[in-house]
Amino acid sequence: MERGRLYGLGAGPGDPELLTLKALRLLQEVPVIAYPSPEHADSFARSIVAQWLKRGQREIALRFPMRPGPPPVEIYDRAATALAAELDRGRDVALLCQGDPLFYGSFINLFTRLAGRYHIEIVPGVTSLTACAAAAAAPLVMRDDVLSVIPATLDEAQLYGRIAAANSIAVIKLGRHIAKLRRVLDRLGLIDAAVYVEHATLPTQRIAPLAAVEPEEAPYFSMALIRRAPDLVTAGR
Amino acid sequence: MERGRLYGLGAGPGDPELLTLKALRLLQEVPVIAYPSPEHADSFARSIVAQWLKRGQREIALRFPMRPGPPPVEIYDRAATALAAELDRGRDVALLCQGDPLFYGSFINLFTRLAGRYHIEIVPGVTSLTACAAAAAAPLVMRDDVLSVIPATLDEAQLYGRIAAANSIAVIKLGRHIAKLRRVLDRLGLIDAAVYVEHATLPTQRIAPLAAVEPEEAPYFSMALIRRAPDLVTAGR
Numbered sequence: 001m002e003r004g005r006l007y008g009l010g011a012g013p014g015d016p017e018l019l020t021l022k023a024l025r026l027l028q029e030v031p032v033i034a035y036p037s038p039e040h041a042d043s044f045a046r047s048i049v050a051q052w053l054k055r056g057q058r059e060i061a062l063r064f065p066m067r068p069g070p071p072p073v074e075i076y077d078r079a080a081t082a083l084a085a086e087l088d089r090g091r092d093v094a095l096l097c098q099g100d101p102l103f104y105g106s107f108i109n110l111f112t113r114l115a116g117r118y119h120i121e122i123v124p125g126v127t128s129l130t131a132c133a134a135a136a137a138a139p140l141v142m143r144d145d146v147l148s149v150i151p152a153t154l155d156e157a158q159l160y161g162r163i164a165a166a167n168s169i170a171v172i173k174l175g176r177h178i179a180k181l182r183r184v185l186d187r188l189g190l191i192d193a194a195v196y197v198e199h200a201t202l203p204t205q206r207i208a209p210l211a212a213v214e215p216e217e218a219p220y221f222s223m224a225l226i227r228r229a230p231d232l233v234t235a236g237r
Numbered sequence: 238m239e240r241g242r243l244y245g246l247g248a249g250p251g252d253p254e255l256l257t258l259k260a261l262r263l264l265q266e267v268p269v270i271a272y273p274s275p276e277h278a279d280s281f282a283r284s285i286v287a288q289w290l291k292r293g294q295r296e297i298a299l300r301f302p303m304r305p306g307p308p309p310v311e312i313y314d315r316a317a318t319a320l321a322a323e324l325d326r327g328r329d330v331a332l333l334c335q336g337d338p339l340f341y342g343s344f345i346n347l348f349t350r351l352a353g354r355y356h357i358e359i360v361p362g363v364t365s366l367t368a369c370a371a372a373a374a375a376p377l378v379m380r381d382d383v384l385s386v387i388p389a390t391l392d393e394a395q396l397y398g399r400i401a402a403a404n405s406i407a408v409i410k411l412g413r414h415i416a417k418l419r420r421v422l423d424r425l426g427l428i429d430a431a432v433y434v435e436h437a438t439l440p441t442q443r444i445a446p447l448a449a450v451e452p453e454e455a456p457y458f459s460m461a462l463i464r465r466a467p468d469l470v471t472a473g474r
Contacts, residue, residue, distance in 0.1 A: 010367070017259035020249070020363060024258065100367040108376040115374065122371035124363045124438075126257060130247070130337040134359035137352065139345040146399055147340075147386040154381055162383055165402060201361075 004032075004087040006118050007094045008101035008111065010125015011048045014221075015201035018126045019049060026123065027094050028054055032086050035096040036106055037061040045096040060086070060093075064106060076106075080113035087118050100125045104151075104172070129170055132197040132223045136207050139227065141168045152177035152224075160184045169226040174218040181224060182215050190226055198222040241269075241324040243355050244331045245338035245348065247362015248285045251458075252438035255363045256286060263360065264331050265291055269323045272333040273343055274298040282333040297323070297330075301343060313343075317350035324355050337362045341388075341409070366407055369434040369460045373444050376464065378405045389414035389461075397421045406463040411455040418461060419452050427463055435459040 007026050012018035019027075027033065027049055037043035043061060046053075053059075062079040065071050086093050101107040101122050111120060129149060133140045141147045148166035151173045152159065163169055163184055171181055174196075185191040194210035199221055210224050244263050249255035256264075264270070264286055274280035280298060283290075290296075299316040302308050323330050338344040338359050348357060366386060370377045378384045385403035388410045389396065400406055400421055408418055411433075422428040431447035436458055447461050 008371075010363070010371075012257070013361070015259070017262070018257045018361065020255045020257055021261065022252070022254035025254070100363075100371075102370040102375070102377045103367055104378055104380070104382075108379045111374075111376065120374065122374060124250070124255065124367040124371040126247070126337075126361045126363055127367060130340055130361040130364060133339040134245075134247075134337075134361040137348075137357065137359060138339070139348065140339045141341055141386065142345045143341070144388050144390050145341075146388070146391075147384075149378065149384040149386075151381050151383070154383075 001090045003118060004089065004091040004093060006083060006087060006114060006120045007092070008107050008120065008122040009094050009096055010100040010123055011045050011096050011098055012126040013099055013128045013131035013201045014044075014048060014199065016048055016051060018131070018201060019052075020123065020125065023123050023125065024052060027052055027096075030057070030092040030094040032058045032060065032091050032093040033096065034060040034062055034083060034093055036064045039063050039065060043096075045098045048098065049096060058086075058091075076109040076113065080110050083110065084114060084118070087114075097125065100127045103127045103129070128172070128200060128221065128223060131200040132170070133225060135200040135205055136195045136197050136225060138195050138225050140170070140225070152181050156180050156184060160187065163190070163226070164188055167228055169228075171224040171226070173220060174222040174224065175220045176217060178213065178218040178222075179215040182210065185210070185224075185226070190228065193228060194224045194226045196222065196224050238327045240355060241326065241328040241330060243320060243324060243351060243357045244329070245344050245357065245359040246331050246333050247337040247360055248282050248333050248335055249363040250336055250365045250368035250438045251281075251285060251436065253285055253288060255368070255438060256289075257360065257362065260360050260362065261289060264289055264333075267294070267329040267331040269295045269297065269328050269330040270333065271297040271299055271320060271330055273301045276300050276302060280333075282335045285335065286333060295323075295328075313346040313350060317347050320347065321351060321354070324351075334362065337364045340364045340366070365409070365437060365458065365460060368437040369407070370462060372437040372442055373432045373434050373462060375432050375462050377407070377462070389418050393417050393421060397424065400427070400463070401425055404465055406465075408461040408463070410457060411459040411461065412457045413454060415450065415455040415459075416452040419447065422447070422461075422463070427465065430465060431461045431463045433459065433461050
């Protein structure tokens with residue numbers, strides 16, 4: 001029997017309308033849908049596409065713990081085994097990935113386990129990076145700008161070094177690291193240049209100067225955008 | 238009369254199916270479509286969406302010279318004036334942008350000229366960055382990785398410094414800068430780690446080790462991906 005094909009589908013940042021036509025087509029063609037899901041809550045990736053799922057599609061919730069840090073190896077092993085079982089039965093599987101599969105996606109951990117044995121096609125999606133920039137109407141990069149995407153999970157010295165050396169900056173995964181990020185930006189004199197975006201493209205979307213955000217906590221899906229390149233209007237002239 | 242609204246529509250990397258549902262809806266709702274276009278050739282952005290354009294939509298080709306370096310200021314001024322004329326007549330305008338409007342898009346130069354006076358909504362799109370990674374099945378970034386997007390147009394010393402300091406790297410806009418990039422990667426011992434992607438998601442797509450690409454010339458729409466983070470499979474375990 002011919003093995004099934006695995007599709008890594010970028011589902012975009014959250015607004016269901018930011019799904020691509022290709023992801024929608026494949027989503028509706030496959031007999032099996034899989035998605036990451038916290039242990040005791042609904043799957044965000046599934047919620048993005050829920051309105052387009054069809055009756056009779058088999059669904060596989062891959063239970064990944066949502067606590068900070070990488071889940072134990074066995075969890076990815078088990079998820080890969082569950083997908084492989086479907087593929088071995090000749091069923092095509094669409095694995096939903098919020099944002100883009102290869103841009104900080106846990107998809108990568110499954111891809112590395114399955115890539116040698118199965119045919120995998122990756123469908124890129126709109127990332128939170130450009131979704132946040134669009135929501136804030138904040139130009140990310142132009143012409144010769146270098147863009148640095150920096151996880152706030154780095155330790156404070158690394159975070160400082162990376163931001164100090166960058167010009168256009170997106171600091172992602174703020175969560176409980178937002179106070180640390182604020183300290184770093186304060187030291188660099190950049191706090192007033194930082195725009196904070198939370199839940200971009202969702203009804204709960206929030207945009208604010210980072211300096212105005214309570215430093216206690218931010219959701220995991222939040223980002224700070226900082227652009228220290230020459231003044232935009234000047235640069236455009 | 239109420240002024241029209243300007244939509245900056247990300248049209249994605251080239252495959253028409255990588256348009257988002259939102260971009261497609263807006264594209265078909267507006268009376269006026271605008272797009273950048275070289276002086277003596279067809280518009281790439283328009284070609285992506287050509288099959289969905291409707292009869293009776295007004296089209297405005299914004300003539301930007303495609304030679305290296307930024308076009309003269311007057312060209313953006315003239316383009317902004319042409320868009321403003323439509324908006325002042327109360328017509329909504331969709332400005333098509335290949336990839337994402339705020340990710341190295343010439344849209345930014347029009348946005349900065351019009352943002353104060355008109356209501357502008359930006360619809361993010363799939364960037365060439367994640368499209369190239371998907372085409373090459375090359376994980377871009379995971380967990381605490383820092384991603385650096387570096388234009389090959391930088392001078393050789395800057396290019397060297399930026400790449401030397403980065404871990405996950407996308408070097409964009411290769412074009413006539415590919416020989417310079419190869420020299421830099423040779424010096425850094427990274428040439429064999431670099432994957433070359435040209436025309437991602439188009440029928441002309443090409444993926445090759447960068448070391449195997451003739452160093453004379455690459456198209457403008459080409460990219461090299463380099464990941465020097467710990468071995469992926471190991472990292473995933």
